[in-house]
Amino acid sequence: MQIEIILNGKKVAMNVKNDEYLADTLRAHGVSSVRKGCDTTCCGLCTIWIEEKPVLSCAALSIRANGKSITTMEGLYNEAEEFAQVLVAEGSEQCGFCSPGFIMTVLAMKRELNNPTEEDIVHYLTGNLCRCTGYMGQLRAIKKYLGVMQHEPCR
Amino acid sequence: MSLVGKSIPKIDGMAIATGKPVYTEDMAPPNALVVKLLRSPHAFARIKSIDTSKAESIENVECIFTHKDVPKCRFTLAGQSYPEPSPYDRLILDEIVRYAGDEVAIIAAADEETAEKAMKLIKVDYEVFEPVLDFEKAIDHPSIIHQETDLHCNFDIGMQQERNIVSCQKVEVGNVEEELKKCHTVVEETCYIQAQAHAMMETYRAFSYLDHTGRLVVVSSTQIPFHVRRQLSRALNIPASKIRVIKPRIGGGFGGKQTGAVEIFTALVTQTTGKPAKIIYDRKETFSVTNSRHAMRLKVRLGADKEGYIRAMDIQGLSDTGAYGEHASTTFMVVGQKTLPLYNKTRAVRFMGNVVYTNKMPAGAFRGYGATQGTFALETAVNKLAERLNMDPTEVRLKNLIKEGETSLVSGGIKLGSSTLHKCIARGRELIGWNDKYPRREVGDNKVRALGMAVTMQGSGIANIDTASAEIRLNDDGNFTLLIGSTDMGTGSDTILSQMAAEVLETSVEKIIVHAADTDISPYDPGSYASSTTYVTGMAVVKAAEDLKKQIIESGARILEVSADEVELDGQKITTINEGKTISIEKIAELQVLGFGGNRQLVGNATHGSSISPPPFIAGFAEVEVDKETGKVKLIDYVAVVDCGTVINPNLATIQAEGGLVQGIGLAMYEDVRYDKVGRMTTNSFMQYKIPTRKDIGNIRVTFEESFEPSGPFGAKSIGEVVINTPAPAIIEAVYNAVGVRLTDLPITPEKVFLAMQQI
Ligand code: FES
Numbered sequence: 001m002q003i004e005i006i007l008n009g010k011k012v013a014m015n016v017k018n019d020e021y022l023a024d025t026l027r028a029h030g031v032s033s034v035r036k037g038c039d040t041t042c043c044g045l046c047t048i049w050i051e052e053k054p055v056l057s058c059a060a061l062s063i064r065a066n067g068k069s070i071t072t073m074e075g076l077y078n079e080a081e082e083f084a085q086v087l088v089a090e091g092s093e094q095c096g097f098c099s100p101g102f103i104m105t106v107l108a109m110k111r112e113l114n115n116p117t118e119e120d121i122v123h124y125l126t127g128n129l130c131r132c133t134g135y136m137g138q139l140r141a142i143k144k145y146l147g148v149m150q151h152e153p154c155r
Numbered sequence: 156m157s158l159v160g161k162s163i164p165k166i167d168g169m170a171i172a173t174g175k176p177v178y179t180e181d182m183a184p185p186n187a188l189v190v191k192l193l194r195s196p197h198a199f200a201r202i203k204s205i206d207t208s209k210a211e212s213i214e215n216v217e218c219i220f221t222h223k224d225v226p227k228c229r230f231t232l233a234g235q236s237y238p239e240p241s242p243y244d245r246l247i248l249d250e251i252v253r254y255a256g257d258e259v260a261i262i263a264a265a266d267e268e269t270a271e272k273a274m275k276l277i278k279v280d281y282e283v284f285e286p287v288l289d290f291e292k293a294i295d296h297p298s299i300i301h302q303e304t305d306l307h308c309n310f311d312i313g314m315q316q317e318r319n320i321v322s323c324q325k326v327e328v329g330n331v332e333e334e335l336k337k338c339h340t341v342v343e344e345t346c347y348i349q350a351q352a353h354a355m356m357e358t359y360r361a362f363s364y365l366d367h368t369g370r371l372v373v374v375s376s377t378q379i380p381f382h383v384r385r386q387l388s389r390a391l392n393i394p395a396s397k398i399r400v401i402k403p404r405i406g407g408g409f410g411g412k413q414t415g416a417v418e419i420f421t422a423l424v425t426q427t428t429g430k431p432a433k434i435i436y437d438r439k440e441t442f443s444v445t446n447s448r449h450a451m452r453l454k455v456r457l458g459a460d461k462e463g464y465i466r467a468m469d470i471q472g473l474s475d476t477g478a479y480g481e482h483a484s485t486t487f488m489v490v491g492q493k494t495l496p497l498y499n500k501t502r503a504v505r506f507m508g509n510v511v512y513t514n515k516m517p518a519g520a521f522r523g524y525g526a527t528q529g530t531f532a533l534e535t536a537v538n539k540l541a542e543r544l545n546m547d548p549t550e551v552r553l554k555n556l557i558k559e560g561e562t563s564l565v566s567g568g569i570k571l572g573s574s575t576l577h578k579c580i581a582r583g584r585e586l587i588g589w590n591d592k593y594p595r596r597e598v599g600d601n602k603v604r605a606l607g608m609a610v611t612m613q614g615s616g617i618a619n620i621d622t623a624s625a626e627i628r629l630n631d632d633g634n635f636t637l638l639i640g641s642t643d644m645g646t647g648s649d650t651i652l653s654q655m656a657a658e659v660l661e662t663s664v665e666k667i668i669v670h671a672a673d674t675d676i677s678p679y680d681p682g683s684y685a686s687s688t689t690y691v692t693g694m695a696v697v698k699a700a701e702d703l704k705k706q707i708i709e710s711g712a713r714i715l716e717v718s719a720d721e722v723e724l725d726g727q728k729i730t731t732i733n734e735g736k737t738i739s740i741e742k743i744a745e746l747q748v749l750g751f752g753g754n755r756q757l758v759g760n761a762t763h764g765s766s767i768s769p770p771p772f773i774a775g776f777a778e779v780e781v782d783k784e785t786g787k788v789k790l791i792d793y794v795a796v797v798d799c800g801t802v803i804n805p806n807l808a809t810i811q812a813e814g815g816l817v818q819g820i821g822l823a824m825y826e827d828v829r830y831d832k833v834g835r836m837t838t839n840s841f842m843q844y845k846i847p848t849r850k851d852i853g854n855i856r857v858t859f860e861e862s863f864e865p866s867g868p869f870g871a872k873s874i875g876e877v878v879i880n881t882p883a884p885a886i887i888e889a890v891y892n893a894v895g896v897r898l899t900d901l902p903i904t905p906e907k908v909f910l911a912m913q914q915i
């Protein structure tokens with residue numbers, strides 16, 4: 001069926017199957033930041049925003065997105081780049097495969113939570129798996145980015 | 156040094172962090188055929204008949220292959236230098252299927268839906284055999300997993316096919332039984348280390364096409380492009396000169412992608428049809444039909460004298476390699492290699508045992524590669540020994556561990572070149588608060604907190620086998636191109652290698668273009684595994700850069716009409732010492748590429764291998780909290796003090812360490828590859844196979860005690876693997892100190908802790 005979504009601010013019409021999920025639809029549409037890491041909605045790699053809210057695109061039926069506004073990293077580029085710079089300066093992206101989903105969740109958290117504590121951050125991001133970094137560096141980067149006070153990492 | 160030791164951001168960092176199309180799937184041609192595999196539902200069976208006619212008749216099905224259609228030349232998928240120690244025990248498709256998930260047919264279709272539809276229409280009739288599922292019952296089991304007569308070993312690894320033994324090994328120096336008899340205290344511990352899944356976020360994937368000259372090009376998420384080229388050449392029976400393998404950015408490997416899991420299938424399709432083809436494993440396939448860590452049983456006996464010197468060490472093991480023998484003999488050998496030298500006051504040491512075939516997913520290379528298993532068993536036994544001797548576990552180690560400049564019974568007279576392990580222990584004690592917190596404290600609410608520790612060593616590359624080449628050119632514009640064959644899988648090796656080249660040439664990383672991991676262009680490198688890239692490829696890069704530097708100086712001197720020892724290079728220009736005449740590197744580059752005076756473009760070259768594999772070391776300290784009512788273990792704090800030689804890039808080394816520690820924590824507490832009664836994997840998704848989330852890890856602190864390794868680039872050793880080894884033994888010991896149960900089969904789930912607590 002034909003749907004029309006607002007993808008990163010632009011109206012786009014696409015043909016989708018009834019049982020197709022947004023992760024596949026968007027990738028087929030050339031959106032490279034959307035990635036899949038699992039078949040069981042466990043990894044968070046595919047996180048995008050629907051109507052400004054973070055959503056697992058591997059579990060969101062494309063037909064249900066009809067008429068909605070969809071944001072991927074490509075649409076938040078400046079902001080994503082700003083955070084990515086902090087992440088990269090910290091050396092906290094390793095393979096980078098989890099980064100887009102992770103960053104989309106961080107940016108959603110920034111909008112949603114005011115002055116989050118370390119616990120709030122960890123809780124908000126629990127659904128975003130990363131197999132490379134061990135998470136600590138990501139946390140350091142988030143705290144730097146949000147300007148939260150932190151104790152010196154042990155060096 | 157101006158660049159070595161600096162936390163330079165990764166050169167590809169922004170592209171990979173911001174979702175740019177730089178990974179395998181992003182680059183696959185849109186018209187590529189989709190390749191899918193029909194798999195055996197049985198753990199052990201023979202294909203009596205297979206009918207693909209219905210499936211083939213579907214529109215848009217391009218081709219279907221069964222065991223009747225593929226070359227009959229056995230090979231191994233292990234990524235190892237030739238001649239591989241892994242047995243050639245595989246065919247692309249075989250009449251016998253040896254584990255649930257083994258490939259039965261290859262289907263290529265225009266799209267995924269069609270391929271899947273076709274798959275369902277293939278009719279297979281199996282003769283089902285009794286599978287071998289328990290590795291402790293594999294030897295002399297009535298079912299023989301590999302009966303084929305054309306199985307080939309490149310050299311003797313102790314294969315006894317009729318007994319399901321892939322490799323039988325024994326190393327003994329001195330007489331262990333005699334020495335044990337003389338010992339004042341002897342402890343014994345039998346440890347079980349489970350199979351662990353790599354669970355890299357980017358699943359296995361590759362695509363292939365024919366280039367403008369008809370050559371086969373394979374783009375793959377692999378750690379081993381050169382080995383893949385050799386595998387494809389053998390398995391498909393085409394000359395290696397007709398194959399090109401390229402590794403783009405890859406989403407994690409951890410050793411899993413040191414086995415060529417998927418390339419062969421698309422390559423066969425492209426080679427046969429001439430059309431581009433791609434394969435993308437889903438998470439279930441990544442879990443259940445690729446490879447994992449070798450599960451092992453290791454029995455350790457340690458004997459010490461009255462003063463607490465360890466005099467005898469005996470490790471007897473059994474390793475489960477699953478259905479095929481990738482990395483079977485070598486991971487097992489490494490168990491002994493990375494444990495026997497550690498405590499060097501011994502008078503006799505022994506390591507022996509067998510690696511067996513079973514009807515389960517093949518094991519393969521996984522970060523740590525046997526050292527992880529060996530460390531768990533040895534360090535658990537050392538902790539037990541310390542207790543029996545009534546000594547502090549850190550004291551036993553300080554007393555017995557090998558030091559810089561010393562040898563061990565198995566080191567063949569070669570002295571240890573660098574180690575700060577004793578300092579690592581001291582620093583770790585301080586950071587974790589050993590004096591105040593060891594061994595345990597009640598914290599109320601039925602909870603108790605306790606500490607545990609362990610040490611470990613790994614290697615840096617494979618001595619006398621790993622050899623890397625590097626090439627660096629001075630380009631026409633005065634920039635440099637560094638060509639390497641190592642495979643950055645997110646670790647940042649492309650960045651640190653350019654840091655090293657820039658350091659030698661006294662230039663900046665920005666002036667160095669790095670091109671890596673393309674068998675048509677890169678100089679030979681076995682790939683990134685065995686903790687080799689910093690140490691082996693790094694040294695090749697340093698030598699190549701020095702070679703180029705010398706040529707630049709000579710060229711500059713010649714142009715300035717003085718001798719080479721009368722000029723200086725400052726990274727930008729050559730200056731004569733006496734008269735202060737200068738010529739810029741740009742100018743030299745320009746004149747050289749123009750053939751000035753019959754000259755040529757300047758290119759530095761080097762090939763490097765090492766006769767030793769210097770060990771990096773870690774002292775790891777865990778603080779846990781155990782709920783005495785439920786057995787639930789919470790990791791509160793983990794301190795790792797690392798000696799990896801010179802730290803080339805502190806940020807990247809820290810992330811390597813933190814990431815490896817968390818995988819080690821997963822091994823200790825959560826991760827376990829399990830099968831049902833008929834041999835089907837039950838842990839084939841992130842629902843059943845739990846990797847640590849950010850809530851599961853507590854605080855992790857990494858710090859470095861640098862040493863200087865004389866044989867390494869700028870004094871560096873390695874860091875990639877050693878980091879995964881200490882959490883399991885340290886956490887197990889902390890739990891013992893908390894509640895008095897020493898669990899020796901990983902992972903330590905709350906149920907196991909709880910049940911064990913009921914028995915004391
Ligand atoms: S792909 Fe894993 S949660 Fe969507």
Ligand code: FES
Nearest residue numbers: 094095098130132
């Ligand atoms: S950086 Fe590789 S999965 Fe997170």
